[in-house]
Amino acid sequence: MTRLMSFVRNTSQENFSQVRFDQQLSFADAHICGLQRETLILFEIYASFADDSDPILTSLVSEVFDGMSMRLIGWCSQTLFDHERRLITGERYFGIIDSTTANRTGFYSLRNVSDRDCSILTVSFGNRTYFWPDIPARKDIVARSITEISSEKQEELSQLLDRRCLFLVDHNILLTSEPTIDNRKQQSPPNALDESAYIRNLSREFSDDERYHLWSHRFYLMHRPNALPKLLKSRTVWDYPSLIDVYGFVNAITQQRTINEIEALELLLATFPDMFIRSCAYRSFMSQIGSHDLLRYLPQLLQIMKCDYDYSSPIIEHLLEQCQRNCQLAHKFYWYLRQLILTESIHFTRYYYMFLALLYIMNDDVRVELQNEYDLCVNLKKIGWEIKESKRNRADYLSEQLKTINKDFFQSGQRSCRLPCQFGFKTNNIDVSACLIFPSYTLPMKLVFNSSSFPSEKYQALFKIGDDLRQDQIVLQLLSCMDQIWQANNFDFRLSLFDVVLTQERCGLIEMIKESETLLDIEKPLGTIKGSFGESALYDWLYKNNTTERDLDTAIDNLMYSCAGYCVATYILGIGDRHNENVMVKKSGNLFHIDFGKYLGDTQKFGWFNRDRAPFIFTKQMLYAMSYGGTSSDAMHEFVDLCCNAFTTLRQNSSLLLLLLSHLCSSNIPNLNYDAVRFVYERLAPSKSYADSITHFTDLVVDSLNSTWTRLNGFIHKMAQPFTSTNSPSSETIPSFVPSTYAITHEDKIKFAQVIDYEKRRVPVKHYLYKFKVERSSITYHYRTYNELYEFYECLIKQFPSIDFEMKMSQQTENRILAQKRLLDMNEFLKKLFTSTNEITESNIVSTFFQTDQRDQQLNDRREKNSEYPMVNNRAKIGIILKYDNGKLYVMIRHASNLPLSNGNEPRPYCKCYLIPDESKSTKRKGNIVNSRNPIFNETFTYEIDRTEIQKQVQKSFEYFMSSIRYTRKTADVLSLRFNQDSSCFICTTRDGIRVFNVEPLAQKFYLEVGHVTYAEMLYRTNLIAYVPADYGTGLASNIVNVYDNQLKTHVLELCFNTSVMSIRMSRTRLLVVLTNKIHIFSFPNQCRLLHTIETKDNPKGLCELSNNDGSIIAFPFNTKSKNGFIQLL
Incomplete structure (x- = not known):
């Protein structure tokens, strides 16, 4: 892209309502025949101020003109060729955009159209008529075989094309910085791209010699996938004669092979403004994706349009056509356009025209339904603001207002509508009794909608006012992108994704995932200190909510996979402000994160102190649950392997992730700029080898596990918000260790119960477990602790205050003597319980306490099978990764487990590696000592050996063993x-x-x-x-x-x-x-x-x-x- 600059001045120091320049601006080195059709002319207005130290002024871009410091106060831009490809002429009037609007992406005229009181810049252009000509593409371009050139050149070209590059050009910098002009020094604002970083990025992509080398060998690389963007980037001249060759070259490639999805997205970056190239990229992109993919890429496509020269770009026509066929796409498109109309002030006209076009192609029923959705959200926003300002009882006020909506909006108007965050759900009523207000800073409202089609079906959503939900939208889309990459590589990390829709400015709807609780609520039964610093809370909660062995196995498996996926994802995206109320777990074990207000390296701070000090959230509490309450030694290794697989898979497929993020840099979303893309790029550790990347992420897992800051952060948050909860209060009185109430049936009627035995347990801590024999229509056996029976007694007292028998609770350390005494006390209590009234003995709380749970099933099954031979695999194991690449064999010793003790002490293992037969031991490699029965080695041994030699080595090894045996x-x-x-x-x-x-x-x-x-x-x-x-x-x-x-x-x-x-x-x-x-x-x-x-x-x-x-x-x-x-x- 050519950068030319010229200056005009008005040296008057007086204040006038109108400033006259009356000077002619000339670009001496610019020739019309050498300009691209997409050429822009940018106008910037600078001024000097008497008091330059004003904090408002210091945030503005500064320039030095002839030794005088001046500040940028406004700008606008104009295309040199109009939509008919004619050079602009005559007098033009441009609304000046405020200088604080830093984002200038867009290869069409940008001016202030939203503020009627804005300053106006008047510019007169010449009257010379000139039309941009049609450019005939070359038709004689023929691909040549790469084998026609020397192997050395083939290797050089391959290295250039395989080089990791970021084709990221921030259009703001493209328009404002010119490093070759000595008398101008730009000081970028904190959120803008550093000029030196921009130069470093360009220099690290390709040197001039490398550009020439690539372009001169382009005909040998036409069949190479993903090569086209780099080849076009290597072209430095884009004048009329050059375009004939470039267009012919692009046509020849598209005729010989398909431009893949990644390649097309790369060609649609702001780096490539030429509409011929963009049209080719659009056609290839649209031919490969369906309506579902359009839904996934919709945020990026709406930003890509900014770089299109014409309002009527091919992607707009395609989107509108697909919306006529796919109502879900039209629904999503509608809400995204409403969001962009609110947030994109300088691109308002383009998106508003698009919004009108979408409404025009819809039928009347769809338009009415969408208007109903919007009206519902307006009413909800009004309620939300009044709740924030009201001094009345907020819960009562919410109930009154929601009843009014049911009556005036749904019933009187006989309306029904879908929800912005769930197209598949249609409602005509709100379940007022289930709605509530969360007592957090923004006072979000939990709303429960009844289905108009299925009376028993409900949908829960959060209506939130005061936060910029666009950040949550972006993070969730990138999480979906990661999940797509993992699924394509046969990894299912069981992410729980939800939808977020911005309905008005700084407010919107957030989908709520059912049957889930925050870690804060999961930890509450154990108390503030033990819940935060103990290890058993999560496992106890999963154990309680998964009452069969199969369900518990599935839940722990889900926990391990989902936790691994979110650890990798939150690390790469730099998600901050992670505490125990922003991490949730479903009853099925799936862990997920919410509230992404801090992201892309923006951490949560307490004053100057950084509270997000761990790489990601992985605690000993989570590991304890993954290891079945500390009984499995393989859990840590399995989790590390999952994390490393997730991380290396994203590294190998990072192009899609980086491109999606790059296309959003022009979206005006806070903290989303070139630096954010660079942050994600560096988090992927592109300079590290495969083995080093595994070692790197393993170290991150260990650091997170051993970090005390995560638990301390959760403790501080719990102390600051002791009454915050995501659960509605329960009206049932049941013990904390059972998931729900069980109603008694005739077959389940209990005749009598007694304690017949007890046994000492050491996991998770030392305690005694008592065996209950329960007489129903058949005999059943149940296992409870004394504390659980006492909690059952307390619940019984609350429900039946008139009972006249009691249990005593002592704080003594439980031993065999105390256990024997308690057995007698418990039998005395049970005797009194089952000789009381039928109202008590047949109550739900009694039936619930003696309901068969997971522990009962496990212990009963074990006794049936005889506990002398539990089906447990305690053999030692070792994890090894073999990889061959570029003439080198990499042997990575990952970890080992269940190593035997040495005289009752922890072993001090290390690893050795040989390629046998090796009588001289020249291939011997030795690792470091690790003091553990379950060590993580991460030792990589490298052998330079040809692939055929490896096969011979295997054959020799086999012969060696056979001969020695015989x-x-x-x-x-x-x-x-x-x-x-x-x-x-x-x-x-x-x-x-x-x-x-x-x-x-x-x-x-x-x-x-x-x-x-x-x-x-x-x-x-x-x-x-x-x-x-x-x-x-x-x-x-x-x-x-x-x-x-x-x-x-x-x-x-x-x-x-x-x-x-x-x-x-x-x-x-x-x-x-x-x-x-x-x-x-x-x-x-x-x-x-x-x-x-x-x-x-x-x-x-x-x-x-x-x-x-x-x-x-x-x-x-x-x-x-x-x-x-x-x-x-x-």
């Missing part, structure tokens, strides 16, 4: 030998795996490399093998039985026991696991479950035999509890 192993390494049931095969276990041999002919059938195995059994000639792996620490038999399917090449079953497994026996219907003094008998192989447990004499050798006739007889060592050593199985 010729160097000793018979002492054989740990067990067993024939199968028909003696057609035998199975051999060693310290490195399992071998199965055929008898006739004698030959090895297969080898399983499963490490040190002490015992194995094969089921006839089938594909099932059961074996006992050795203990990692001692080398003796472990407490684990694994079953391997050689056909599926995977383990299909794992059983864990309290003591070591001595031997195994198998038949077609049974699996026997022999322990030191017990034999467990399982159904097998279908639906493996425990059938019997037999106690035996001490049996360290695992002596046991199972007859081959379908496992009907077992022989085992004699035990006094059995009549003899032989048992017939049924």
Whole structure:
């Protein structure tokens, strides 16, 4: 883009209502034939002031003219060619735009049209008639093969095209800064782009030599995807002869391949004002997206139009055409245009004409419905302002006004309408009793709308006054963009997105997500200090609201995935002001964030102190919930892996995210400018390698987890707003540990209950759990703590004050003696409870307390299956990432878990890596020591090796292992030998795996490399093998039985026991696991479950035999509890 400047002056120091310049402005170096059709002429008016230190003046752009400091007080712009492509002539009058309007994006005339009292600039142009000619595009351009040039040049071109560049030109700077003029020095306002940053950005994109190199080889790069924007950017001259070549080149590319979505969005940046190029980009973009994509990109498309030379751009016609076919798109378009008419003062005319065009193409019914929506929002805004100013009871006033809306707006007018934030919901009534006012600074109103189609369906929304909701809109759109990228790469982070619509200036509707609570409300039952600094609140809440094991598993899975997604997203977008009332969790476990008033690096501060000191919100409370109350050691590693996958996926697909953000820099939204795009770009760590980016984000996760500022910030917020809640008060009296009230039925009627046992628990803290036996139509068992029973008693007293029995609560530390005493006290209480009146015993609160919950199901199921073999995988694991790129093999050791203790102490593990065979150990790489059983290493070992060499290395490694096994192993390494049931095969276990041999002919059938195995059994000639792996620490038999399917090449079953497994026996219907003094008998192989447990004499050798006739007889060592050593199985 050519920058030419000329100056006129009026040196009068007196104040006049009219200032006359009467000077001719001349651009000596500008020739008409060398100007682009989209050329603009910018007028800026500067003035000097007697008191230049006035704070109002210091915020204005400053220039130095002949040693005198002057301030910019107004500006306007004018296209040199009109819509008929004719050079403008005659006298023109321009409304001066105030200098505080910094955003000047738009390749058409910009002037003040909204203020009738604004200053007017009069300019006379010459009377010479000149038309911009039609430019014939070249038709002889032919693509050439990249192989025709040398490999060195191919590599150079590839590096230039692969370079990460930001094609971001802030049009404000384009119009106002000229670094080559020595006598002008611009001081940008705080929110404008720094001139040096602008120069650095241009210089880091392409040098002059690189531009020439790219453009001169353009014909070899025509087939290269995403190359067109960089090739056009490398073209420095855009005069008439150059455009003939450029247009022909663009036509040739569009005929040979499709310009993809990313490429088209890049060509629609302000960097490319030429309407021929923009029209090509529009056509490609519109051919690839449907109505749903238009909905997603609508905010950007409405900003892109500003850079179109004509009002009637191709995208406007396409949008209006699609609106006639898609009512949802028309609905969204309507509300976005209303928003832009309010907020875009200098582009008001363009958007107003567009708004009229949209109304014109709609039918009468749609227009009436949209007007009803708008009228409803006007009434709601009026109520909101009156609530802020009213001294009456706000809740009563809200109820009165909403009843008036129901009567006067909906019923009398017989109106119904959709909602601005939900096209699919139609209402004709507000549920007044469910509406309320949140006691926060802006006093938002919670509104509940009844459906006009389905009486039971309701829609909840927040009507908020006083905040600029455009920031929330942008953040939510970018979150949706991230979710789209993740979904395309097979990652579902289960984001909970909601809609926000600006209905009038600084007010609008926000969709509310049902069945969700803020972390503040989740923490409240534990109190201010324990809720903020404790770890159990979130897990307890999820446990309470997910009453089956399957639901709890799903909820924790949802929590882990959604938390990972939001951690990455909020970090990249720089979301600030994160505290426990801006983070919410659904009962299904999905975590999500709300209220994005601080974003793109704008942090929340207390005076000068930055309150947002953690990279993002990830607390020990969240990790505790993800690890099932601290019982899973894999949760942290799984969460880190999810975060790193989300982060690296966005890094690899960052173009769409950056382009969407770049197109919004002209939107007048606070803090959304070039610096914001640069902020997001740098948050993606473009200079880091794949391995470094994983290490970088892992460090961020650890820093966030260990940050005390997050919990302290939540504590401070809780103390500052102790009564703030997102929940309406409940009229029910139920214990805090149950999710809802359960009504009693005839079958559920409780006859009696008593405590029959107790046991000590250590997770999450040491406590005693009491077992209740409840007699209904059947016997059920329930597990409660003493504190839970006491809370039940307190709720009972509130509901039935007349009861004459009581429970006592002591603060003593619970031990076995106290637990025994409490068992007696609880049984005395239960006896009195169930001998009281039917009104009490058959009440909902009693039925609710003895309702089977998640804990009851887990403990009862465990006792049915026998708690000696919980199905838990405690084997050590290690996470490794292999990546080959540009002749290098990258081996990244991520983390390990469940490493064995060393003499009862925490191990000090480190990682080593070899490429074997490697007798000289030249490929040895060693990492750092980490003091943990579950270490995070993030060590990357790099090997420069050709891809074919890796394949040879794998083959050599295989041959090496086979040769060493066949010729160097000793018979002492054989740990067990067993024939199968028909003696057609035998199975051999060693310290490195399992071998199965055929008898006739004698030959090895297969080898399983499963490490040190002490015992194995094969089921006839089938594909099932059961074996006992050795203990990692001692080398003796472990407490684990694994079953391997050689056909599926995977383990299909794992059983864990309290003591070591001595031997195994198998038949077609049974699996026997022999322990030191017990034999467990399982159904097998279908639906493996425990059938019997037999106690035996001490049996360290695992002596046991199972007859081959379908496992009907077992022989085992004699035990006094059995009549003899032989048992017939049924």
